[in-house]
Amino acid sequence: MSGVAFPRLDRSVLADDGDALTFCSTCAFSQVCLSQGMDKSSLQDLHMLVEHVGPLHAGEHVFREGDPFEAIAAVRAGTVKTYSVDRDGREHVLGFHLPGEVIGLNAIDGDHYPCNAVALDTVMLCRFSFPKISVLAARLPGLQQTLFRLLSRDIGNASLLAGDWSADERMAAFLIGLSRRLAARGFSPDRFQLTMARTDIANYLRLAPETVSRVLKRFQDEGMVRVDRRELEITARARLEGLAGAILRG
Amino acid sequence: MSGVAFPRLDRSVLADDGDALTFCSTCAFSQVCLSQGMDKSSLQDLHMLVEHVGPLHAGEHVFREGDPFEAIAAVRAGTVKTYSVDRDGREHVLGFHLPGEVIGLNAIDGDHYPCNAVALDTVMLCRFSFPKISVLAARLPGLQQTLFRLLSRDIGNASLLAGDWSADERMAAFLIGLSRRLAARGFSPDRFQLTMARTDIANYLRLAPETVSRVLKRFQDEGMVRVDRRELEITARARLEGLAGAILRG
DNA sequence: CGCAAAATTGATGCCAGTCAAATCATGTGG
DNA sequence: CCACATGATTTGACTGGCATCAATTTTGCG
Numbered sequence: 001m002s003g004v005a006f007p008r009l010d011r012s013v014l015a016d017d018g019d020a021l022t023f024c025s026t027c028a029f030s031q032v033c034l035s036q037g038m039d040k041s042s043l044q045d046l047h048m049l050v051e052h053v054g055p056l057h058a059g060e061h062v063f064r065e066g067d068p069f070e071a072i073a074a075v076r077a078g079t080v081k082t083y084s085v086d087r088d089g090r091e092h093v094l095g096f097h098l099p100g101e102v103i104g105l106n107a108i109d110g111d112h113y114p115c116n117a118v119a120l121d122t123v124m125l126c127r128f129s130f131p132k133i134s135v136l137a138a139r140l141p142g143l144q145q146t147l148f149r150l151l152s153r154d155i156g157n158a159s160l161l162a163g164d165w166s167a168d169e170r171m172a173a174f175l176i177g178l179s180r181r182l183a184a185r186g187f188s189p190d191r192f193q194l195t196m197a198r199t200d201i202a203n204y205l206r207l208a209p210e211t212v213s214r215v216l217k218r219f220q221d222e223g224m225v226r227v228d229r230r231e232l233e234i235t236a237r238a239r240l241e242g243l244a245g246a247i248l249r250g
Numbered sequence: 251m252s253g254v255a256f257p258r259l260d261r262s263v264l265a266d267d268g269d270a271l272t273f274c275s276t277c278a279f280s281q282v283c284l285s286q287g288m289d290k291s292s293l294q295d296l297h298m299l300v301e302h303v304g305p306l307h308a309g310e311h312v313f314r315e316g317d318p319f320e321a322i323a324a325v326r327a328g329t330v331k332t333y334s335v336d337r338d339g340r341e342h343v344l345g346f347h348l349p350g351e352v353i354g355l356n357a358i359d360g361d362h363y364p365c366n367a368v369a370l371d372t373v374m375l376c377r378f379s380f381p382k383i384s385v386l387a388a389r390l391p392g393l394q395q396t397l398f399r400l401l402s403r404d405i406g407n408a409s410l411l412a413g414d415w416s417a418d419e420r421m422a423a424f425l426i427g428l429s430r431r432l433a434a435r436g437f438s439p440d441r442f443q444l445t446m447a448r449t450d451i452a453n454y455l456r457l458a459p460e461t462v463s464r465v466l467k468r469f470q471d472e473g474m475v476r477v478d479r480r481e482l483e484i485t486a487r488a489r490l491e492g493l494a495g496a497i498l499r500g
Numbered sequence: 501c502g503c504a505a506a507a508t509t510g511a512t513g514c515c516a517g518t519c520a521a522a523t524c525a526t527g528t529g530g
Numbered sequence: 531c532c533a534c535a536t537g538a539t540t541t542g543a544c545t546g547g548c549a550t551c552a553a554t555t556t557t558g559c560g
Contacts, residue, residue, distance in 0.1 A: 086496060094409060108402035134395065138388045145384065151401035152358035158408035159344060159356075164456035164549095167516065198539060206414040208517050213540050229525085229539095246336055414517095417548070448507060458549050463508055479507095479557080 045140065049132045054124040062103065062117035062125065069113050071127050072104035078123030079195040084115040093204040095157075096120070096196055098178075100185045104130075105154055120195045161205065165247055170205040171215045172243035175225065179234060190237070194230045295390065299382045304374035312353065312367035312375065319363050321377045322354035328373030329445040334365040343454040346370070346446055348428075350435045355401055370445045411455065415497055420455040421465045422493035425475065429484060440487070444480045
């Protein structure tokens with residue numbers, strides 16, 4: 001039952017694999033569509049163009065920068081890291097994508113993916129051909145609306161970390177953000193795995209790895225979290241949210 | 251003819267105001283659509299739901315945070331600043347929007363605008379009811395595609411300044427970015443007005459106003475720009491692009 | 501002209517990055 | 531099963547870039 005507590009591959013869900021429809025109605029993207037008001041019959045159309053991918057293992061890529069863009073994908077299980085590599089060879093982590101979240105949206109404006117996407121643990125995906133889903137979206141107002149909203153939401157998210165926040169605020173916002181996103185998918189909001197390395201967190205938050213270490217340690221000393229290796233427990237949510245508030249609320 | 255050199259209200263364009271169609275075919279959003287492959291007959295449908303707004307004067311708001319979301323808008327002339335105000339009352343500048351650019355896209359995911367939009371100088375707008383344009387997009391694949399691409403592009407843009415860049419890199423990227431966007435609309439890329447205050451630039455780049463002042467002065471001492479009040483001339487584009495490259499290319 | 505806001509310039513301090521080294525975790529081969 | 535190698539993480543000491551504070555100059559506008 002660790003699948004409930006942690007964003008890992010959940011065997012009980014995989015068991016549905018024989019029945020594509022049942023399977024898909026638990027799939028991340030379908031859930032998103034449903035929660036945004038799409039009706040069931042529209043979902044059936046969606047299922048006809050979905051392609052299930054995985055399991056991918058840690059380190060395997062979903063797509064790479066420069067690959068021809070043809071599809072977006074919804075994460076069904078696991079964590080996907082998106083990143084780009086600048087001309088100096090330095091990596092820039094763009095985001096971490098949890099179950100229920102969609103990757104590849106920033107590729108729509110262009111023929112090629114503008115970044116890499118790699119699995120951090122065991123990952124299951126639903127893949128949607130973008131040309132096909134565009135055609136379908138013209139027939140299904142609900143789907144079109146869902147895509148518009150997904151895209152719009154990403155614009156807001158991308159701006160969150162752009163501010164001149166302190167290391168403490170960044171880390172708090174990162175943890176609270178993770179917690180909320182996991183909670184939205186039915187995982188425990190208070191105890192979860194940091195599926196990414198400290199260096200990835202640091203890179204994503206634009207901090208030095210050493211700073212990530214120090215801030216986490218101080219958060220623990222101050223009783224806000226308990227952290228052991230990559231396992232994290234939030235022990236004083238209110239205070240953490242206080243720190244994160246400036247970033248998350250805006 | 252200063253309307254060619256600077257992003258100001260251009261009387262020669264306004265003269266077309268009597269003929270809505272001719273007027274609209276020079277309107278920013280239409281130009282965007284055309285440049286992305288929409289045909290002329292589709293444009294006529296667009297014109298039927300466009301509403302021309304303006305002139306707005308410096309300090310007047312296009313929309314405010316919390317206003318019910320009903321429309322996106324294309325800037326036709328002038329500069330629009332988008333910003334939010336956090337709980338501590340501090341302003342956060344999200345972006346500057348030049349002629350040809352679309353504002354309000356980040357409001358699609360939600361019933362209300364998540365930020366304020368204010369005119370920095372004399373501004374003309376084309377306003378598009380979003381419900382109406384959504385319906386139209388279902389009939390016009392080109393329009394749907396255009397909207398998808400506009401949204402997708404904004405996701406990428408929002409990430410640009412998120413990195414841990416130096417003050418010099420940020421300023422260079424800001425100036426080169428402005429220059430390119432102005433050039434794309436037919437304005438001079440080498441000599442233009444900074445329509446926003448230094449404090450706005452600083453806020454947008456997440457620097458102190460004092461730092462903006464010092465960096466601009468140093469850029470001038472090093473011969474890369476000539477700056478007089480709010481007028482700016484780029485005198486060594488290559489070097490400036492070298493500095494900005496890390497940010498703009500990624 | 502005269503005031504208020506904006507912009508510049510100088511002096512100082514702090515947060516977080518950098519460098520360096522120790523510690524820990526994990527996997528491998530003997 | 532243990533010794534060792536390797537990479538990740540932590541910890542400490544030091545440094546630097548940018549913010550902050552303070553004072554002055556310039557601009558915009560009635």
